[in-house]
Amino acid sequence: MSSTLSPTHSFRATAGWYAGDFHAHTTASDGENSPDALMQMAVAAGLDFVSITDHNTVAGLDAFQEPLPLPAIRGIEITLFSGHFNVFGLDGAPAWLQLFRAGSEPEPERRKRLSEQVVVADLMQQCQAEGFLVSINHPLLAPWGWQESDVYLSRIDCLEIWNDPTWPDNASANPATVDMWTQWLNAGYRITAIGGSDFHFTVSGADAHHPAIHLPRTLVYAEQLSAAAILRGVRRHHVYVSMEPSLTFHVQGHEGRFAIGTDMGEMTGNIELQATVSTHLPDVVIQIIKNGVPIGTKRCQGEQGSLACLDHVDGTPVWCCDVRDAEGRIIAVTNPIFAGDWLPPAAHTFGDFLPQE
Numbered sequence: 271m272s273s274t275l276s277p278t279h280s281f282r283a284t285a286g287w288y289a290g291d292f293h294a295h296t297t298a299s300d301g302e303n304s305p306d307a308l309m310q311m312a313v314a315a316g317l318d319f320v321s322i323t324d325h326n327t328v329a330g331l332d333a334f335q336e337p338l339p340l341p342a343i344r345g346i347e348i349t350l351f352s353g354h355f356n357v358f359g360l361d362g363a364p365a366w367l368q369l370f371r372a373g374s375e376p377e378p379e380r381r382k383r384l385s386e387q388v389v390v391a392d393l394m395q396q397c398q399a400e401g402f403l404v405s406i407n408h409p410l411l412a413p414w415g416w417q418e419s420d421v422y423l424s425r426i427d428c429l430e431i432w433n434d435p436t437w438p439d440n441a442s443a444n445p446a447t448v449d450m451w452t453q454w455l456n457a458g459y460r461i462t463a464i465g466g467s468d469f470h471f472t473v474s475g476a477d478a479h480h481p482a483i484h485l486p487r488t489l490v491y492a493e494q495l496s497a498a499a500i501l502r503g504v505r506r507h508h509v510y511v512s513m514e515p516s517l518t519f520h521v522q523g524h525e526g527r528f529a530i531g532t533d534m535g536e537m538t539g540n541i542e543l544q545a546t547v548s549t550h551l552p553d554v555v556i557q558i559i560k561n562g563v564p565i566g567t568k569r570c571q572g573e574q575g576s577l578a579c580l581d582h583v584d585g586t587p588v589w590c591c592d593v594r595d596a597e598g599r600i601i602a603v604t605n606p607i608f609a610g611d612w613l614p615p616a617a618h619t620f621g622d623f624l625p626q627e
């Protein structure tokens with residue numbers, strides 16, 4: 271039997287949707303749980319995988335006790351004064367990681383040193399060349415938002431569209447991030463939207479926010495449950511993010527059925543989009559969205575709801591599906607189904623899409 275720490279170790283051999291969290295901290299940085307305790311919390315929360323992403327260190331990844339109960343996707347949160355990004359799938363010992371191992375200086379000296387030493391665009395490029403995934407975190411959350419406006423969007427594989435939804439400022443930062451991501455999609459970028467609880471510690475008290483390792487969950491379709499297969503699913507955009515509802519979303523065309531994240535390629539003609547939602551919430555609205563604009567909406571006041579609408583392929587459309595609660599807040603959103611004669615877009619930077627003040 272292979273080591274449970276191996277990215278290819280299979281915890282379940284079947285293909286399916288697996289729920290996890292792409293952003294969590296341990297005692298290796300400023301979290302309150304040991305890496306093993308955090309894995310147990312993930313099990314208790316019903317998750318299938320978790321990524322440990324400590325600030326500027328992978329020490330937590332070296333502290334695991336085997337066997338792990340779930341795949342632990344090896345990650346790090348590169349945490350600089352100019353923004354935070356996660357790197358996923360950190361296998362082997364890339365040379366640049368030395369920068370993050372060296373030095374035993376306390377925070378904030380460490381962050382200051384790294385902010386001076388790291389050239390963000392270069393490090394992102396290196397990570398991509400080494401096969402790791404680069405994901406910008408909480409890009410519009412002050413004061414930890416993304417300030418490296420000149421970074422090309424081609425350097426980014428994923429975007430954390432939802433960071434800890436219990437954090438008060440994320441009530442506006444998360445929807446603004448979804449809007450910005452929609453603009454990226456409309457411009458032709460195929461960057462996978464994921465979620466992250468950014469879980470550090472349990473907060474109690476009536477007025478406090480209540481972060482939890484499964485808020486939000488990111489659902490990934492993978493051919494089996496292993497860290498490597500989950501990341502392949504992310505690369506293929508077979509992903510949706512949810513606070514609670516379970517979703518299905520696909521396109522039915524002449525040439526078959528196309529799931530979340532699929533590129534239908536060059537095709538013309540009519541199609542049918544079909545979505546279903548399962549939820550314990552009493553009152554939700556499910557929407558099918560084309561290029562950022564709803565083309566079908568249905569209110570569901572039971573545990574199950576479904577929506578279908580007809581459309582046709584014109585240009586290079588992207589279709590997503592989202593679910594909103596009774597107050598109109600987004601509580602689940604899928605990555606797109608793509609179609610058309612797609613070409614990689616012109617070079618845009620992060621700053622080109624910043625919301626206007």
Ligand SMILES: [Zn+2]
Nearest residue numbers: 347354407414
């Ligand atoms: Zn962060």
Ligand SMILES: [Zn+2]
Nearest residue numbers: 293295347468
């Ligand atoms: Zn974090």
